[in-house]
Amino acid sequence: MPVYNFKKITVVPPAKDFIDIVLSKTQRKTPTVVHRGYAITRIRQFYMRKVKYTQTNWHEKLSTILEEFPRVDDVHPFYADLLNVLYDKDHYKLALGQLNMAKGLIDKVTKDYVRMMKYADSLYRCKTLKRAAMGRMCTIMKKQQASLAYLEQVRQHLARLPTIDPNTRTILVCGYPNVGKSSFMNKVTRADVEVQPYAFTTKSLFVGHTDYKYLRWQVIDTPGILDRPLEERNTIEMQSITALAHLRAVVLYIVDISEQCGFTIKQQSELFHSIKPLFANKPLMVVCNKTDIRKIEELSQEDQDRIQEMREVVSGGDEMEDGESSSMLTMSTLTEEGVSAVKTAACDKLLVSRVEMKLRSKGTAETLNRIHVAMPTPRDDAARPAVIPAGIEETRAAVAAGNRRQTEKDLQEQFGGAGVYSADFRKNYLLEDESWKYDIMPEILDGHNIMDFVDPDIEAKLAELEREEEELQAAAEAAGEVEMDDDDDDELDEEEKELVEKIRTRKAKIVANHREKKTVANNAPFVPRKFDRERKSNVSSMKEQLSSLGMDPSAAVERARSKPASRQERARSASRGRKRGREEEEGNEVEEMDGGRAMRSKSRGSQSRVREPTPSEGLSTVAQKAKAIKLSDKAQRSRNKMAKAGEGDRVIHTKMPKHLFSGKRGIGKTDRR
Incomplete structure (x- = not known):
């Protein structure tokens, strides 16, 4: 007998929702375009297909409901009586019977209207017959509102059982x-x-x-x-x-x-x-x-x-x-x-x-009749009593007397239990000499046995060294040769104390500078001159830095030591720099290394901003460096997303959605077909 699972019964929708579900599916799954210029046979097939598809949907959904709900006459008597107690068996059967009747009526309506559509002579008549058929189907289902609502309540209660x-x-x-x-x-x-x-x-x-x-x-x-x-x-x-x-x-x-x-x-x-x-x-x-x-x-x-x-x-x-x-x-x-x-x-x-x-x-008697127990036939008159193998009796006696062999579990219980007792696996080793079982195992490092380099008298020698050190320390203390502590400044005069203080200050400063450099990883920002209390940013430091980089610092030093120009002079020099002749621009040509073609610069100012490449940059000419800078700028340029979700978005949106550009509907016009 199967175990009934009432939780798998399909939801029974109300009559209005039921109609919307079926008609919406018909609209989505069947063609929607027909013209009056089509052949009449094609028009008939168009509307007959819609009517038949609607009838098929009604038939399938109603059949599913009728099959999934338990039948009172087919289930176990316990469930049949429980249905009668909880839901009234007559009312339950009546609701299922009405749905079955509605399914038959829908099939009959479809059959009648499809027959009439076969003789329709125009698109208007076919469409009218289609609307009449679907209207009658929906009317039949609207009358089943009470039965559908009752069955949904029964389904919910059955699912809770x-x-x-x-x-x-x-x-x-x-x-x-x-x-x-x-x-x-x-x-x-x-x-x-x-x-x-x-x-x-x-x-x-x-x-x-x-x-x-x-x-x-x-x-x-x-x-x-x-x-x-x-x-x-x-x-x-x-x-x-x-x-x-x-x-x-x-x-x-x-x-x-x-x-x-x-x-x-x-x-x-x-x-x-x-x-x-x-x-x-x-x-x-x-x-x-x-x-x-x-x-x-x-x-x-x-x-x-x-x-x-x-x-x-x-x-x-x-x-x-x-x-x-x-x-x-x-x-x-x-x-x-x-x-x-x-x-x-x-x-x-x-x-x-x-x-x-x-x-x-x-069934028991029939099963016993099919069972045959075979009994062996004696081949002679010799007596063959039961024989116990040798050694079995001695083993049983030893176990009864408590002299059985000690197992690892017995040893574990004897020496502290699980987690405390550690099993000895070496005792079961099969070696030529029993004394080899507990030898110290060699430890190999870099292909050498470590035990070969261990001095067996190392502990005695260590003790001897410690004893000698203690004796030397005791003798030094007795002779007054103990070194003076760094913190003991009582025996120093004023000049020595001042010198010690300078040394300590200098040492603290060096440690602080080291820690500062270590913290910022030599990436400290440039300090403005007005905040440079120690005057580290001067011409001498700049000259040393530029020289360490392999550059000529003479021009920079001369410019830094010259008198600063006024604002008007700087403006005039800038305007003079911006004016240049056409022949000066045309003369500014740079040859490329790879293709041998000459590349004319579009802007002298852009070329003047590019410095000579250093050996560490891996570029040989100014032209290569300018091209590298240009490619780098292009790579960093932000992408125009064009309303895309990302680089992998390939969606092409509708340029003119029909519902926005189709215009107003005419009087009585409810669709665009």
Whole structure:
């Protein structure tokens, strides 16, 4: 029997959205251009295709809805009754039947109008028939608004239902409200069912899973049941009744002996006897809960007799070794006392019941008839008793006496446990000489054995050197030859102290300069003259720097030492520099090295700004350096993106979007086709 997954049912849209979906798909998936000059057969095919495509969409979507919703007659009886309880089986069937009828009507409308289109004699008549066909289809679906809305509500509720396998190993918990059913389920499974101190906290079926004997078990928590006729029970109670009637499970009937649930033991006993027909052919257990508040021995004799009566109905005389019935157990979900025992007893009882049921089935006898156990035929009369191999008895005796061989695990437990004990692997080495096992292993460095260069008397020699140093130090202290400390300035005169202070100042300055250069990595900015307190930026330093770079500093030194010109003189010299004759420009030609062609400079000013290349730049002429500078400037020029997202964007946008340049629509014109 398959496990039903109602979460995969497709969403059922409302009627209006349903119509929009189908018509929009028809508009997108079929041709949209037709002219009155076409042949009439082509026009007929154009509109017939639209009608048929619309009908196909309706048919596929309605068929999907009808197939994915569970059929009451085909699903397990548990789900069939649950559908009847939750959604009213008649209403559910009626909604699905109306959608099925709508699908048939749409198919019939399409067939009739396609037949009429075959004899249409103009584009206008074909278009009119197409609009009439689609209009009738949409009208049919508009009438299914109520059925579609109902089925969508059913789908949402079915998706929220837990996935219950009706035929797997199941523990079903039932009883009055607030007796501890949800608390028991939270203790034995990983489910998290809400627990509150009032009745009907659980309003639907909840499913949890637990493990026992390497098997997965399904635990179902049912809503509380009240003792009243079946016709008066509400939807919440009928879910429990449905589960009890159809699921093959062990039933745990929980009794609250403390009566804090609001119902007496008498009422709980009456409910047990009223729903007793639902327990037929199922393993049953009565569990007394809340024993931490009240023990069974503290009950009145009348209540004890009622519990004993339920015990006799359930147990059928099966007693455990301690005299307690296996079908009458006690527990406390608050202190968890007896919870594990109840779970174990329920699982064992269900396993036994399932095995007995399989043995009573017809298929067991057929399987046993197909099994043949072969028995060997004796070939002679010689006796061949069982023989135990030599050494086995001695090994068994040694193990029994505790004289077995010590293993690594025993040594580990003996010498500190895991993480402390380090296993000795050398003891198992197979060498020619047993004394070689714990030899010092050679350490090889650069092809040489390090142990060959280790002096065995190195520690003794070190101790001897330390002793000699101590003796020399003691002798120096005794002779007064200990060096004077640097901080001891008491024995210096004033002149010596002043000299020491200058030395220390000079040393501190050198250290500070070094640290400053190291910090900025010789990349310090140029200091303006007015902030140059130490006058480092002078003509001499400039001359030394230019000379170190291999340049002639004479012109720069002469210009720096000359009298500064006035503003008017600088302006006149600049204007004279800008005026030059045409013959002077034409004479400014530079030959290129690679192609041998002469390149005429367009601007004398641009050439004058290019200095002679230094050997470190890798350029031989001024022309090559000017060309390199020009290429570098081009490479750094920012790219015109032209509204592109990036270099890889190859999108060519529409130059004139039709909706902006098609003009106003005429009266009655709703499209551009």
